[in-house]
Amino acid sequence: MNVLVIEDDRESAEFIGKVLSEAGHQVDIAFDGERGLELARAGSFDALVVDRMLPEKDGLTLVQEFRDAGGASPALFLTALSEVEHRVEGLRAGADDYLSKPFAPAELVARVEALGRRTPNESPVTHLRAGELEMDLLARKVSRAGQRIDLQPREFRLLEYLMRHAGQVVTRRMLLEKVWDYHFDPQTNVIDVHVSRLRGKIDKDFDEPLLHTVRGAGYRLQA
């Protein structure tokens, strides 16, 4: 993926750049808002990582102007502020995701990769497939190698999210936010238990596991 990082703090910018490069992505860096907007318009990036507090032009305005000018690259806001109000504000300005500092590198990589997969202007998908696993979004049916699997509604949504991001790492926080729409950290391992239940249903009777645990990061559905 081609990623543009717009962050004024050089050390953070370089850290983010390093993390994303190591994950196999092509990274460009801008240290202020004006330059960032210029680059974002000129190139076609698969994702933008934008700090909210920037010199010259703040992140919120940057993304807004970028969107108003027809820029389509998905954007992830980075910020030291984590409150709901800020998150909502950022999403309203046209950002696609939101991550508060400090963050685990795996979390950043997972979220950036999740952004890159988005294809906003295509017709809606009705079927998802990952190896032998098939999901019919309209009939709300799941099968593996032709064998029907019964899922609870929430398990269905969890699997849907994992399948939409098949091959990518998905963190626990991403699951809690995207599947349950909660933005706090439960102290107990609630997500792990949900995932292990789901794994019990889709992997139990098969030799090849599909749902993998990525140590220190989260999960990955991989055929």
Next chain:
Amino acid sequence: MKLWGVRLPPLARTTTFRLTTFYVVLTFLYTLALIGFIYSTTIGYARVENRKRIDSEIDSILLAYEDGGLSRVSQSLLERAAAPQRYFLYQLQTPSGIKLSGDLSAMPPGDYPGEVEFEIDVRRPGGSEFTIDVAGRVVNLGTEAQLLVGYDISNQGIMTNRITNAIYIAGGAGLLIAIMGGIWISRSVARRAQHLADTAEKVMGGDLTARARTRRTDDEFDRLAERLNAMLDRLQALVRSSRHTGDAIAHDLRSPLSRMRNRLENALSSPDPDLSVSDVIEQTIREVDGVLATFNAILRLSRLDAQSEMRMERTDLGEVVEELSDLFEPAAEYEGLEFRSESTRATQVLGDREMIAQALANLIDNAIKYTPEGGAISVSARRGDDNMVELMVKDTGFGIPETERERAKQRFVRMDSARTLPGSGLGLALVDAVAMVHRGEFQLLDGDGPPDRPGLKAVLRLPRA
């Protein structure tokens, strides 16, 4: 008494004093009006009656004059003077002042014709001499003579004096009472206002325990004092909790930070052969995450304290219970706990959905952590009494002793039994703060278990929308 070096307004400038003055003036005007009224209905009335009597007497004498001239008048006056009952005095004289007949030696000096009032000394047939008051009128009989008809008003005069005196005394006493009462009320009100000001000043001076006295009369001042006291209670609690929070932050953040420092220092100077560098770093990162989680919890709490950025919207607590149950049920079952949830209708509140969900999640988290395997947890939302909606999380753990419950809600307080488990000691404090900003309440109670292991029943009550 000084406030910021400025003298408080003297008595004369208080509202009470001004009201009292106004009241005294009103009383004075009322007294005046009363005197006028009494005067006109008694003395004024008597005067009118006198005048009527005199007029009718004069009229009858004038008739006699028209009938037969002066001689007829003299004759008539003699007859009248001889009557057994005498009400009137008469005097008839020429315009130049020569007496023709009558009771007086001469007309009292005056401008005639017209009304006249005078005193004369009279002698009773018994011999005693005394003075009487006379009111009368002088008329011209043609150009020949002037006639005075007088009426004895001595008795009326005594009555008049008495009535007038009574009115003056009553009016004066009334005014005096009004003034004294005004001053007294003004002083007592000023004293009570001053007491409130003194209390406020003490608090400004740093004594947060100062409270205003109430008289238990439930008047405006009592209510004001109660409000002031309630405000001070809240203020004191806030100050206490922020002091405590400050200390606790220092303690709770310093200990993991110094642990980390020690570990890093140790790994640098005398590496443990059993521990790889990456193990040490991993441990340290975990610990940093813990510190960050505590920071986030502190930020959430201070956001709640400041009541800023709350997103108040209609929120169905029944739905929140269903969603969170869905989220937590597998985790509870994984820990070997039975998990039940139920919600009834009409459980809408006006509140910050995310905050309420966080509070409920904290309670469920706690229940899962502190209930031993084989226990049960139940979560419910239902319509409670007094238009409240009740969120309840009940477990079958060991509960919290009654004496510890208030403390458990404080920030950074962790029960002894919880020391070994992860947590920041802010979970219940957040629930309490959520209750406070929604004008609800948060209670910790015994569960339904046996006395030696009652379990905990946590109840969050929020006003219904």
